[in-house]
Amino acid sequence: MAAWFTRSGNIAHHVKRNMGSFLRPAPTLSDSSWSRSPACLGNSPALLWAGRLESTRAQKLVDSDSENDAPLRDDDQAIDFPGGRVMLTSEMQFIPGYPQQRVHCYHLMNNDGQTNMCSSFEQVSKEVAVKMYSDMITLQIMDTIFYEAQRQGRISFYLTSVGEEAINIASAAALSPDDIVMAQYREPGVLLWRGFTLQEFANQCFGNKADCGKGRQMPIHYGSKKLNYFTVSSPLATQLPQAVGAAYSLKMDNKDACVVAYFGDGSTSEGDFHASLNFAAVMEAPVIFLCRNNGWAISTPTSEQFRSDGIVVKGPAYGIQSIRVDGNDALAVHNAVRAARQMAIHEQRPILVEALTYRVGHHSTSDDSTKYRPVDEVKHWEMGQNPVNRFRKWVERNGWWSEEDESQLRSSIRKQLLQAIQVAEKMEKPPLADLFSDVYDVPPSILFEQEQQLRETIKRHPQDYPSDVPV
Amino acid sequence: MATALNRTRPVVYASRSYASGPKQMTVREALNTAIDEEMSADPKVFLMGEEVGEYQGAYKISKGLLDKYGPGRVIDTPITEAGFAGIGVGAAYHGLKPIIEFMTFNFSLQAIDHIINSAAKSNYMSAGQISVPIVFRGPNGAAAGVGAQHSQCFAAWYGACPGLKVLVPYSSEDARGLLKAAIRDPDPVVFLENELLYGQSFPVSEEALDSSFSLPIGKAKIEREGKDVTIVTYARMVDYSLQAAEILAKEGISAEVINLRSIRPLDRSAINASVRKTSRLVTVEEGFPQHGVGAEICMSVIEESFDSLDAPVERIAGADIPMPYAANLERMALPQIDDIIRAAKRTCYRSAPKAAAA
Numbered sequence: 001m002a003a004w005f006t007r008s009g010n011i012a013h014h015v016k017r018n019m020g021s022f023l024r025p026a027p028t029l030s031d032s033s034w035s036r037s038p039a040c041l042g043n044s045p046a047l048l049w050a051g052r053l054e055s056t057r058a059q060k061l062v063d064s065d066s067e068n069d070a071p072l073r074d075d076d077q078a079i080d081f082p083g084g085r086v087m088l089t090s091e092m093q094f095i096p097g098y099p100q101q102r103v104h105c106y107h108l109m110n111n112d113g114q115t116n117m118c119s120s121f122e123q124v125s126k127e128v129a130v131k132m133y134s135d136m137i138t139l140q141i142m143d144t145i146f147y148e149a150q151r152q153g154r155i156s157f158y159l160t161s162v163g164e165e166a167i168n169i170a171s172a173a174a175l176s177p178d179d180i181v182m183a184q185y186r187e188p189g190v191l192l193w194r195g196f197t198l199q200e201f202a203n204q205c206f207g208n209k210a211d212c213g214k215g216r217q218m219p220i221h222y223g224s225k226k227l228n229y230f231t232v233s234s235p236l237a238t239q240l241p242q243a244v245g246a247a248y249s250l251k252m253d254n255k256d257a258c259v260v261a262y263f264g265d266g267s268t269s270e271g272d273f274h275a276s277l278n279f280a281a282v283m284e285a286p287v288i289f290l291c292r293n294n295g296w297a298i299s300t301p302t303s304e305q306f307r308s309d310g311i312v313v314k315g316p317a318y319g320i321q322s323i324r325v326d327g328n329d330a331l332a333v334h335n336a337v338r339a340a341r342q343m344a345i346h347e348q349r350p351i352l353v354e355a356l357t358y359r360v361g362h363h364s365t366s367d368d369s370t371k372y373r374p375v376d377e378v379k380h381w382e383m384g385q386n387p388v389n390r391f392r393k394w395v396e397r398n399g400w401w402s403e404e405d406e407s408q409l410r411s412s413i414r415k416q417l418l419q420a421i422q423v424a425e426k427m428e429k430p431p432l433a434d435l436f437s438d439v440y441d442v443p444p445s446i447l448f449e450q451e452q453q454l455r456e457t458i459k460r461h462p463q464d465y466p467s468d469v470p471v
Numbered sequence: 472m473a474t475a476l477n478r479t480r481p482v483v484y485a486s487r488s489y490a491s492g493p494k495q496m497t498v499r500e501a502l503n504t505a506i507d508e509e510m511s512a513d514p515k516v517f518l519m520g521e522e523v524g525e526y527q528g529a530y531k532i533s534k535g536l537l538d539k540y541g542p543g544r545v546i547d548t549p550i551t552e553a554g555f556a557g558i559g560v561g562a563a564y565h566g567l568k569p570i571i572e573f574m575t576f577n578f579s580l581q582a583i584d585h586i587i588n589s590a591a592k593s594n595y596m597s598a599g600q601i602s603v604p605i606v607f608r609g610p611n612g613a614a615a616g617v618g619a620q621h622s623q624c625f626a627a628w629y630g631a632c633p634g635l636k637v638l639v640p641y642s643s644e645d646a647r648g649l650l651k652a653a654i655r656d657p658d659p660v661v662f663l664e665n666e667l668l669y670g671q672s673f674p675v676s677e678e679a680l681d682s683s684f685s686l687p688i689g690k691a692k693i694e695r696e697g698k699d700v701t702i703v704t705y706a707r708m709v710d711y712s713l714q715a716a717e718i719l720a721k722e723g724i725s726a727e728v729i730n731l732r733s734i735r736p737l738d739r740s741a742i743n744a745s746v747r748k749t750s751r752l753v754t755v756e757e758g759f760p761q762h763g764v765g766a767e768i769c770m771s772v773i774e775e776s777f778d779s780l781d782a783p784v785e786r787i788a789g790a791d792i793p794m795p796y797a798a799n800l801e802r803m804a805l806p807q808i809d810d811i812i813r814a815a816k817r818t819c820y821r822s823a824p825k826a827a828a829a
Contacts, residue, residue: 180565214598223597230564231597235588241557242564242589249565252543275554282549438599439633441657444689444736 103312105356106336107326111385113393121335124173126400131193132173132330133395134409136165136388139189141413142198143361146205146219149421150365155205157219161186163328163360166387167292169193170330171260171355174337178257180246181229182239185220186292187262194227198416202424209470214438215430237263237270240289244276244350247285251348258286258344260337266297268311274318280350281319288340289320289352292327294359299372315352327355328387331394358385431470432458493674501643501675502532502664505650506570508682510540513568516654517544519555520572520609529574530610530669556582556607560589563605563659570654573609576625576663590659591634603659608650611639611663612706612757613805619793622801624758626705629661630734630767636660636688637734639705643673645732648686656688663734665707691738693745697727700815701745703768704755705731708806712755715811724819734764742768743775750781751818755811760788785814 078087109115124132143160150158161168168189175181181190188201200212204222207215213223213231223231230246233239243261250257267273268291280287291311295302308314315322321343325336333355340351358381362369369378395401432454436447458465465471496504510516517540522529524537524547537545548555552573559569573579579586586607593601612624629637636658640646646664653660678684694709695716704712709730716726727745731738746752752772754765765786772784790804 182561212598212600213596216596216598221596223600225597225600231593231601233589233593233596235584238557238584238589239561241554241585242561244554245558245561245563245567245569246565247561248558249562249567252567271551271553272557275549275551276557278549279551279554279558283546434598438595438597440636441594441602446736446739 097307099309099313102309103324105324105326106332107329108331108335109329109390109394111390111393113390113395113397115331115394121331122338124331124334126398128173129395129398130400132169132334133388133391133401135169135172135189135193136330136391137406137409138198138413139165139168139192140388141410142188142192142201142417145414145417145421146201147361147365149205150219154421154425155219157365158205159185159220159364160361161189163358163381163387164292164294165189166330166333166391167290167327167355167357170333171262171290171337174334175260175341176257177228178255179228179341180243180250180257180259182243182246182259182261183229183232184236184239184263184267184292185232185234186264188220188222190262191222191224191227191229194224194229196222196224196227196229197420198413199420199423200224202417202420203427206421206424206427207429208424208427209430209434210424210427211430214434216438237267237272237276239263240267240270240272240276241279243287243289244280244283244285247280247287247350248283251284251286256345258288258341260288260290260341262290262292264297265291265293265295265302265305265311266300267291268314269305277314277318277320277350277352284348285350286344286348287350288337288344289315289350290337291352291354292357293354294327294357296359296363296369296373298363298367299369301373310354310356312352312354320350320352322352322354324354324356327357328385328390330387330391357387429469493676494680495672496643496647496675497670497672498640498643498646498664499530499532499669501646501673502650502669503534503536505647506533506654507536507539509651509654510536510544512682513654515566516568516570517546517562518570518572519546519548519559521548521550521555521574523547523572528572530666532664532669533572552578552582553585556585557589559605559607560585560593560603563590563603564593564601568604568606568654570606570608573607575621575666576609576611577621577623579607579609579625586629586635586659586661587632591632593634594658595634602657604657606650606653606656606660606662608653608662608664610666610669612665613789613794613801614666616796616798616801617794618796622794624663624756624789625661626663626734626756627758627763627767629663630737630764631762632735634659635735637663638688639663639731639734641668641706641709641730641732643671644675644679645686645692645730647675647679648684649688649732652685652688655685660688663706668707686732689733689736689738691732691741692730693727693741694730695726695728697725697749699725699749700751700753700818701727701729701742701749702753702755702811702815703729703731703742703745703765705734705764706757708755708757711806711808712811715808715815718808718812719815722816722821724815724821726815731764737767737771739771739775743772746772746776747779750779751815752780753785753787753811753814753818755787755806755814757789757805760786760791763788782818782820785818787811787814 078085108119108121143162146158147160149155168187172190172193203211204213205219221232240261243259247259293311297305312322312324323336325332336353340353344351360378360382436443436451518533523533524545527534556571559571562569590603590605593603613622626639629635638649638653640649653662695713702712712728716728719726727749729745754768756764765788769784787806787810794804795801
């Protein structure tokens with residue numbers, strides 16, 4: 001166990017960059033195996049990679065070059081294997097697969113909204129706190145109303161984020177608008193925080209012509225280039241290697257931004273998860289891997305998903321600095337993500353954040369979770385560990401929120417949502433021309449021909465064509 | 472080392488030292504120079520894959536590129552096709568232009584979710600907000616004695632998917648022109664090379680040596696004109712078809728050989744124009760017969776030129792079995808020149824038994 005943390009300590013030291021400069025510092029004791037920077041490469045992004053390239057060759061030089069390491073003379077002490085020097089021991093000890101004590105969970109605020117006087121954290125301003133709380137309420141109401149709309153048959157599908165409002169909003173609040181978000185599907189709150197309107201959410205769910213996704217995707221597959229939120233993709237964990245690639249692109253452009261990839265506990269079983277974390281560490285990509293460990297992947301509890309101490313312990317396995325945080329504690333999530341972002345960008349490295357929480361709702365409208373878990377358990381989390389109530393108490397304690405604000409906001413949001421749904425429902429569907437566009441950058445002749453054929457068929461048989469779909 | 476470095480300079484310089492006559496270039500050199508020139512012209516282009524950097528490429532296609540562009544743009548990856556294909560797509564999402572190399576397209580199956588669900592469909596699903604200017608390239612189809620998991624042809628599989636462009640170069644000029652076009656293209660391109668063609672030399676024109684050269688995607692090339700039967704094929708089978716055409720000519724059958732160059736978009740107009748001229752069609756491919764490229768071409772011809780056909784369409788494909796290893800079995804599992812000749816003769820009513828061993 002100790003070995004892990006030493007390693008991550010080394011990583012923390014090894015890449016110290018000055019703001020805006022990519023010249024590596026002189027070698028120090030702690031980064032003995034990483035410090036060779038070829039002088040020839042000059043001040044270019046290629047220099048970033050000098051250490052990576054060199055580190056594989058450098059293993060042979062590891063002792064001869066560093067003035068602080070003792071020269072290897074005694075084979076009883078250590079051996080220089082490929083990958084570095086390892087100390088030898090005659091005591092046979094297997095590292096336990098599961099720790100005696102689980103990794104601690106970063107937590108600032110209790111259920112009554114009280115923070116520990118001893119803990120220090122950067123304060124959240126009134127403006128930000130009120131926006132955070134309002135957005136959490138908005139997300140809750142949005143989920144309730146869209147879920148009902150699906151039950152009424154007005155939209156085909158929906159998936160709620162009940163219980164995960166703090167993760168959604170507090171993490172979003174810790175990011176800058178330039179940070180790229182690659183979500184899984186239970187993070188509409190991030191989009192909400194950035195300014196996606198209730199009408200835009202409704203338009204996507206109804207697949208009407210105002211949907212910026214042109215009605216191409218099923219509900220909750222939101223996306224907005226303007227808000228730097230990549231369109232949601234259904235295959236699980238597919239966004240993780242994509243996030244690393246996008247982070248690499250930011251790195252090459254030298255941008256003051258990172259990528260945040262959200263995913264659930266279930267997704268960590270996918271091959272893509274492992275490939276991405278490994279790769280991100282090797283490429284030193286500025287990406288935050290934010291896991292919403294909500295205990296359930298449809299009907300699979302985490303005890304059947306993996307046997308490790310959650311997700312946080314997987315980070316160090318790939319050489320990634322990681323933290324476990326109470327996902328229902330908005331202040332803790334906010335603080336942790338803010339710190340993670342600083343490290344990801346200024347140290348150009350990936351960070352793993354595991355946010356523990358509970359999926360209060362069903363997996364989606366296609367699921368009935370009462371079939372596989374006790375209702376009592378759900379109630380315990382919904383009532384007893386509710387992130388929204390907890391944050392509300394904190395905001396109220398600061399004198400920034402009142403009962404009146406609460407009822408005003410709730411009725412206003414509800415009204416806006418119902419209105420948005422009405423408008424979205426009545427609006428026309430996307431026109432026929434949108435069927436064939438965007439398959440390629442420029443439509444090929446064969447699609448053009450197919451469109452012509454379709455239009456001719458419609459002209460010949462207008463009675464068979466739906467009246468609410470514009471041509 | 473010096474020779475290697477010489478090779479990485481654009482061939483344009485080398486050609487000026489020749490007095491006259493077409494320059495010969497191997498497909499390997501063609502691909503190497505194409506990647507080199509495009510990386511030189513656009514700083515957003517980068518190469519990623521297993522062994523592409525320090526090892527100079529599993530098949531030496533990327534020789535010299537690491538030294539020239541550095542490890543930031545020629546990236547040796549951990550062994551995870553799913554990982555680096557997905558990373559490439561993510562990088563393309565944000566505006567870079569990755570060239571992802573698969574050691575063989577057989578291994579692309581480990582990344583196929585990213586090729587199809589991420590790359591091919593993103594532009595459509597995002598309504599044009601996310602474009603994916605990526606190239607997936609590597610050897611495809613049979614090599615020599617590499618067995619079932621290293622020999623499959625994926626032209627038909629990738630060719631079926633809307634959102635992808637699928638290219639199948641044959642000659643060095645094809646390789647250069649099509650790869651340059653693929654790298655410049657804003658859509659995701661699957662670029663199917665062939666290991667056995669890497670070492671083959673072809674003459675290349677002056678025009679093809681220029682760094683701005685590129686070939687249009689979706690246009691087939693008539694390698695040999697003829698009037699009696701159309702042979703449509705791609706990649707290595709173009710070579711076999713041309714040899715078959717030579718032999719057929721001696722027997723009085725003038726075969727027109729069409730090198731598809733592109734599986735998607737398929738140059739249906741060129742194929743149909745040729746069939747309307749010759750009235751007979753033979754399709755030749757290495758891949759498995761069911762749901763193959765030949766099946767699609769046949770249907771296209773039936774849809775557009777049925778009345779022109781004087782004989783049923785003949786489809787030559789690989790045997791419907793996983794590729795065996797033993798050399799004699801491998802030979803029997805792949806189309807041979809004799810198969811093409813017999814098929815062409817059948818369309819011309821010169822009776823010949825279908826089975827080779829009959």
